[in-house]
Amino acid sequence: MTNVTNFSEETAVARAAGQPLLSTHDITRSFGQVRALAGVSLEVAAGETVAVMGPSGSGKSTLLHCLSGVLTPDAGEVRLAGNTLSGLSDKRRSHTRLTEFGFVFQDNQLIPELPSRENVALPLMLTGSGRGKALAEADAMLARLGIADLAGRRPGDMSGGQAQRVAIARALVGRPKVVFADEPSGALDQATGHEVMQLLTAIVGLAGASLILVTHDPNVAAWCSRLVEIRDGLVHSDRRLGASREATR
Numbered sequence: 001m002t003n004v005t006n007f008s009e010e011t012a013v014a015r016a017a018g019q020p021l022l023s024t025h026d027i028t029r030s031f032g033q034v035r036a037l038a039g040v041s042l043e044v045a046a047g048e049t050v051a052v053m054g055p056s057g058s059g060k061s062t063l064l065h066c067l068s069g070v071l072t073p074d075a076g077e078v079r080l081a082g083n084t085l086s087g088l089s090d091k092r093r094s095h096t097r098l099t100e101f102g103f104v105f106q107d108n109q110l111i112p113e114l115p116s117r118e119n120v121a122l123p124l125m126l127t128g129s130g131r132g133k134a135l136a137e138a139d140a141m142l143a144r145l146g147i148a149d150l151a152g153r154r155p156g157d158m159s160g161g162q163a164q165r166v167a168i169a170r171a172l173v174g175r176p177k178v179v180f181a182d183e184p185s186g187a188l189d190q191a192t193g194h195e196v197m198q199l200l201t202a203i204v205g206l207a208g209a210s211l212i213l214v215t216h217d218p219n220v221a222a223w224c225s226r227l228v229e230i231r232d233g234l235v236h237s238d239r240r241l242g243a244s245r246e247a248t249r
């Protein structure tokens with residue numbers, strides 16, 4: 001079975017040095033006249049779970065995209081384990097995204113034509129793993145999440161909750177340092193959403209990864225140990241969540 005408890009060497013070094021794993025320093029980002037981020041500085045430690053909340057249009061997605069290297073800031077810097085992320089070429093940033101990060105979206109974004117095990121294996125194949133090895137690791141991850149029975153099912157033949165569990169397997173299969181989640185339970189009913197959040201936070205915790213999660217729902221944010229509130233492109237508040245459910249998982 002895949003050992004998801006192993007940290008990469010860099011993460012372990014960052015953790016030992018008390019360095020943030022992922023950080024932004026005074027990042028700004030505009031779209032035309034719209035200033036989506038107006039100077040955000042944030043530090044996320046290895047293994048930390050951070051919920052990002054804020055009104056619609058406040059800059060949450062733009063922040064998530066800058067942190068994950070999907071977008072580059074206009075000014076300021078994003079660093080991963082002490083190294084610049086925002087300063088990398090597009091090619092190297094894409095490679096870093098594939099090898100160091102996992103993504104969970106509201107609408108799972110699985111490839112409809114592929115069965116679950118191939119969807120889960122895809123990130124590994126994209127970074128050079130052979131098909132057989134990638135499929136074996138996908139099977140192990142599906143088993144780890146208790147959904148081995150879904151291995152042969154295509155997204156259209158599963159419930160929304162099942163497909164989201166497969167999407168979580170895909171996000172974790174490459175042993176990412178950071179998992180980014182954008183409203184991961186937003187398309188699910190409350191009970192299924194609860195189960196999906198339980199699974200996501202448990203597997204992220206076992207993997208020793210950090211979680212950065214954008215949500216409008218305080219009940220979803222409560223699964224994290226820290227809440228960052230964004231308003232008008234700035235950090236409005238940043239606090240520990242005392243009643244984190246991490247303690248009960």
Ligand SMILES: Nc1ncnc2c1ncn2[C@@H]1O[C@H](COP(=O)(O)OP(=O)(O)OP(=O)(O)O)[C@@H](O)[C@H]1O
Pocket residue numbers: 031034035036054055056057058059060061062063
């Ligand atoms: N690609 C884009 N082109 C033009 N404007 C954009 C683009 N992306 C974001 N914006 C603008 O930047 C601002 C911040 O958007 P962002 O999507 O980051 O907010 P958000 O807090 O995630 O919103 P929501 O909760 O509605 O998803 C908004 O005014 C938005 O219209």
